[in-house]
Amino acid sequence: MDKFYITTAIPYVNAKPHLGHALEFVQADVIARYQKTAGKEVFLTTGADENSLKNVQAAEKLGISTQELCNRNSELFKKFAQTIGLSFSTFMRSSNPDLHLPGIKKLWNACVKNGDIYKKRYKGLYCVGCEAFYTEDELVDGLCPEHLTKPEVVEEENYFFTLSKYQRKLIELIEGDSLLVYPESRKNEVLSFVKSGLKDFSVSRSSERAKDWGLSVPEDASQKIYVWFDALGIYLTGVGFGRDENLFKKWWPADVHVIGKGIIRFHAVYWPAMLLSAGLELPRKIFVHDYVTVEGQKMSKSLGNAVDPMQLLERYPVDAVRYFLIRESPAWKDADFSEAALRARIDGELVADLANLVARILTIAEKTDVGSISGAEELLVHSNVDKVRKSMEDFDMYGAINEIWAVIRMVNKYINDTRPWEAKGAALGKILYNALEAIRIIAILIQPFMPSTSERIFEQLGVQPQPLSEARFKRFEGRPKRGKNLFERAK
RNA sequence: AGCGGGGUAGAGCAGCCAGGAGUGCUCGUCGGGCUCAUAACCCGAAGGUCGAAAGUUCAAAUCUUUCCCCCGCUACCA
Numbered sequence: 001m002d003k004f005y006i007t008t009a010i011p012y013v014n015a016k017p018h019l020g021h022a023l024e025f026v027q028a029d030v031i032a033r034y035q036k037t038a039g040k041e042v043f044l045t046t047g048a049d050e051n052s053l054k055n056v057q058a059a060e061k062l063g064i065s066t067q068e069l070c071n072r073n074s075e076l077f078k079k080f081a082q083t084i085g086l087s088f089s090t091f092m093r094s095s096n097p098d099l100h101l102p103g104i105k106k107l108w109n110a111c112v113k114n115g116d117i118y119k120k121r122y123k124g125l126y127c128v129g130c131e132a133f134y135t136e137d138e139l140v141d142g143l144c145p146e147h148l149t150k151p152e153v154v155e156e157e158n159y160f161f162t163l164s165k166y167q168r169k170l171i172e173l174i175e176g177d178s179l180l181v182y183p184e185s186r187k188n189e190v191l192s193f194v195k196s197g198l199k200d201f202s203v204s205r206s207s208e209r210a211k212d213w214g215l216s217v218p219e220d221a222s223q224k225i226y227v228w229f230d231a232l233g234i235y236l237t238g239v240g241f242g243r244d245e246n247l248f249k250k251w252w253p254a255d256v257h258v259i260g261k262g263i264i265r266f267h268a269v270y271w272p273a274m275l276l277s278a279g280l281e282l283p284r285k286i287f288v289h290d291y292v293t294v295e296g297q298k299m300s301k302s303l304g305n306a307v308d309p310m311q312l313l314e315r316y317p318v319d320a321v322r323y324f325l326i327r328e329s330p331a332w333k334d335a336d337f338s339e340a341a342l343r344a345r346i347d348g349e350l351v352a353d354l355a356n357l358v359a360r361i362l363t364i365a366e367k368t369d370v371g372s373i374s375g376a377e378e379l380l381v382h383s384n385v386d387k388v389r390k391s392m393e394d395f396d397m398y399g400a401i402n403e404i405w406a407v408i409r410m411v412n413k414y415i416n417d418t419r420p421w422e423a424k425g426a427a428l429g430k431i432l433y434n435a436l437e438a439i440r441i442i443a444i445l446i447q448p449f450m451p452s453t454s455e456r457i458f459e460q461l462g463v464q465p466q467p468l469s470e471a472r473f474k475r476f477e478g479r480p481k482r483g484k485n486l487f488e489r490a491k
Numbered sequence: 492a493g494c495g496g497g498g499u500a501g502a503g504c505a506g507c508c509a510g511g512a513g514u515g516c517u518c519g520u521c522g523g524g525c526u527c528a529u530a531a532c533c534c535g536a537a538g539g540u541c542g543a544a545a546g547u548u549c550a551a552a553u554c555u556u557u558c559c560c561c562c563g564c565u566a567c568c569a
Contacts, residue, residue: 416534
């Protein structure tokens with residue numbers, strides 16, 4: 001069986017999950033479940049980046065230890081991933097000394113062995129408040145824009161990675177799509193960045209500056225590994241790198257990394273360069289999604305408009321939230337969230353189109369002798385199914401769901417036109433055959449997007465859940481029994 | 492400033508690469524049909540100088556040029 005390895009970005013866990021994480025988890029999960037229903041064996045890695053300085057700062061603010069903060073928040077993220085239906089195979093915490101650490105050491109040493117990590121004195125403008133370096137032009141009147149203090153000139157010796165060495169190779173790989181960056185606008189963005197010239201970047205910081213938090217550089221305890229080097233490595237250690245070579249052999253390389261637009265450089269430039277250096281295969285694709293805005297504005301703490309997805313899931317069905325996030329997210333555009341828009345989607349589409357279709361047909365089908373349900377195929381859904389497949393292979397989930405809705409609307413229209421409530425005998429059987437088979441196919445198609453709704457439709461039809469290969473008209477063999485409404489109106 | 496993406500009915504989009512009557516989709520508005528279905532479903536109508544100007548062409552939303560406006564990226568920002 002073909003394998004498919006997919007990852008979500010690894011969030012740093014300095015705070016609880018927000019709606020952006022929800023979007024990422026749902027998109028990754030929809031791709032994963034699609035591949036499963038298309039017949040592949042799927043492995044999904046997600047996890048928590050715990051070695052970030054941001055976590056140290058967050059813990060200080062709360063007056064708890066960094067480890068305690070990580071334990072607490074990683075648990076929240078894991079719980080959230082489960083609640084939103086992320087079908088992950090592994091939740092890898094970067095602080096895990098047994099599962100993660102050996103792989104990172106191995107990765108680091110492989111880069112060292114290839115001559116790509118060297119020591120260099122680094123001098124920069126460092127703001128103690130931000131615990132970050134600034135470049136001259138980022139400063140406002142020579143002061144830190146955040147704290148309005150004069151940054152110190154800090155000089156220390158760090159390890160650097162020879163990114164510059166890989167410039168030509170990266171251009172070749174990305175241009176030729178052997179490392180495919182999707183959508184194309186992002187690919188162009190990366191290419192223009194790489195072509196503008198790559199500089200080596202530091203892959204460690206002094207333990208002092210790292211507040212002694214993080215993974216130590218092998219053979220040099222005075223330095224901590226740069227969090228990116230470590231966090232990206234989760235994609236490898238998630239499938240056994242450095243501890244289970246058979247597992248690793250089976251799953252690597254990743255078929256796709258799902259990431260947000262803010263971290264594209266790390267994934268499309270640094271990461272492939274690191275892998276090239278270590279002599280490992282590159283991921284095949286990088287899927288870049290945009291952000292979630294709230295009522296047209298960026299989510300931010302200062303605006304106080306951050307939406308807590310956990311709370312949202314207490315008030316709305318998980319499948320409705322999943323549907324909404326996909327429905328509002330073409331890959332090239334921010335998705336805008338508002339509760340009014342969510343309700344409109346629920347009432348206007350999930351209730352009025354999908355749930356209503358199932359309800360109106362099941363009511364009639366339940367009263368009809370199943371033996372008489374047969375007849376010629378009148379609803380032509382093949383081309384829709386093909387389009388859904390094509391869209392999904394291209395990661396165009398937005399396009400796929402549009403196409404699925406075209407089928408739902410077509411069946412609703414078919415029912416209006418054929419008037420099954422007036423029909424009898426063979427005529428009724430034929431209409432029901434078409435409608436029920438179409439609904440079965442719809443249940444198959446929505447499986448990746450709304451898994452539990454799909455299951456409930458199969459249940460009402462009285463058939464077993466089915467893979468994508470069954471998404472074509474055949475004999476209807478279910479025992480229809482109307483169940484509870486799939487969705488209730490939100491207002 | 493440079494590079495990239497975008498500006499199409501009240502809103503959100505598709506159409507552009509391979510020019511052929513402003514064609515289409517979803518929502519909203521108005522009118523009608525239906526009564527199986529959760530006031531759900533179906534049909535019809537109104538509504539656009541396709542950001543602006545110039546050019547190429549028998550013909551431009553589509554190709555070329557210029558301009559205006561919006562967004563993203565421009566190095567260690569997990």
